[in-house]
Amino acid sequence: MGFCYGVKSTIEKANSCLKAGKKENLPAYSIGALIHNPDITKYYEKEGLKVIKKPEDGEPGFALIRAHGIPDQLREDFVKAGYKLIDSTCQNILTTKNSIRRYYKEGRKIIVLGVKNHAETLCLLGTKTEEGEDISCLFVSDRDSFKDVSSVLDPDTPVLVVTQTTFPKDLYIQVVEEFSSYFSNIVIGNKPCRSCLIRQASALSLANECNAVLVVGGKNSENTLNLANTVKQTGKPVWLIENSKQIDDKLLEELKKFDKVGVCSGTSTPGGIIEEVIAKLYN
Numbered sequence: 001m002g003f004c005y006g007v008k009s010t011i012e013k014a015n016s017c018l019k020a021g022k023k024e025n026l027p028a029y030s031i032g033a034l035i036h037n038p039d040i041t042k043y044y045e046k047e048g049l050k051v052i053k054k055p056e057d058g059e060p061g062f063a064l065i066r067a068h069g070i071p072d073q074l075r076e077d078f079v080k081a082g083y084k085l086i087d088s089t090c091q092n093i094l095t096t097k098n099s100i101r102r103y104y105k106e107g108r109k110i111i112v113l114g115v116k117n118h119a120e121t122l123c124l125l126g127t128k129t130e131e132g133e134d135i136s137c138l139f140v141s142d143r144d145s146f147k148d149v150s151s152v153l154d155p156d157t158p159v160l161v162v163t164q165t166t167f168p169k170d171l172y173i174q175v176v177e178e179f180s181s182y183f184s185n186i187v188i189g190n191k192p193c194r195s196c197l198i199r200q201a202s203a204l205s206l207a208n209e210c211n212a213v214l215v216v217g218g219k220n221s222e223n224t225l226n227l228a229n230t231v232k233q234t235g236k237p238v239w240l241i242e243n244s245k246q247i248d249d250k251l252l253e254e255l256k257k258f259d260k261v262g263v264c265s266g267t268s269t270p271g272g273i274i275e276e277v278i279a280k281l282y283n
């Protein structure tokens with residue numbers, strides 16, 4: 001439960017961004033929704049952290065790069081337009097981008113595994129070399145798109161495969177197995193993030209121990225959706241809620257049918273929201 005270290009750092013830097021904006025009398029922004037949690041995003045917007053997507057959406061000021069990171073070209077565009085960037089791209093993602101640069105230089109083709117249009121996937125796909133050259137990557141989102149890759153690359157092509165850190169673990173294993181049996185010279189650059197894997201394992205043991213499970217987190221959060229799917233696969237009833245307000249009378253009636261209800265949460269769900277959910281359930 002609670003924030004992963006990447007999200008924790010983004011929240012700390014969001015506070016620094018607001019502070020810097022106030023001190024220098026400049027606007028403060030988040031490039032994309034701060035985290036995948038609507039309550040937190042709303043709170044920070046109210047505090048003055050406006051969400052923008054591109055430089056033209058605002059006047060230059062302080063702009064926070066959230067944990068997912070942004071494509072390198074977009075980073076350059078913000079700097080050119082006069083913004084001061086506060087970077088909270090998670091270290092795991094920065095390391096993966098460096099692997100892409102290194103292995104591309106060594107002549108490998110780069111394959112990015114991820115959810116289509118997810119911010120982190122776009123950040124990985126938008127990696128440039130240190131010299132500023134665009135690195136063209138092949139994108140794979142499921143087992144079917146593997147066929148597209150094998151139709152353009154020979155089995156002896158040297159490849160690097162990297163994944164979005166919140167990609168579903170089981171699908172990741174299946175796709176990597178397919179790649180490993182096709183390519184003779186393959187480097188696997190990273191794996192789904194440990195923080196997410198630990199939560200998925202916990203959700204599974206919770207589902208086995210309880211009669212029903214509530215997953216608390218943003219409905220647009222990939223790792224929260226993975227938790228709900230993990231529970232679903234055990235056949236136990238599962239509900240995905242964003243906060244305690246979503247535990248209405250109807251849901252309470254449903255939950256009363258079970259002796260033991262488990263609660264787990266995604267990596268971007270704040271502790272306060274989880275505590276409110278638990279308090280409501282106890283009451």
Ligand code: SF4
Nearest residue numbers: 004006090092165193
């Ligand atoms: S889930 Fe993992 S990779 Fe993503 S922000 Fe959190 S710590 Fe970083």
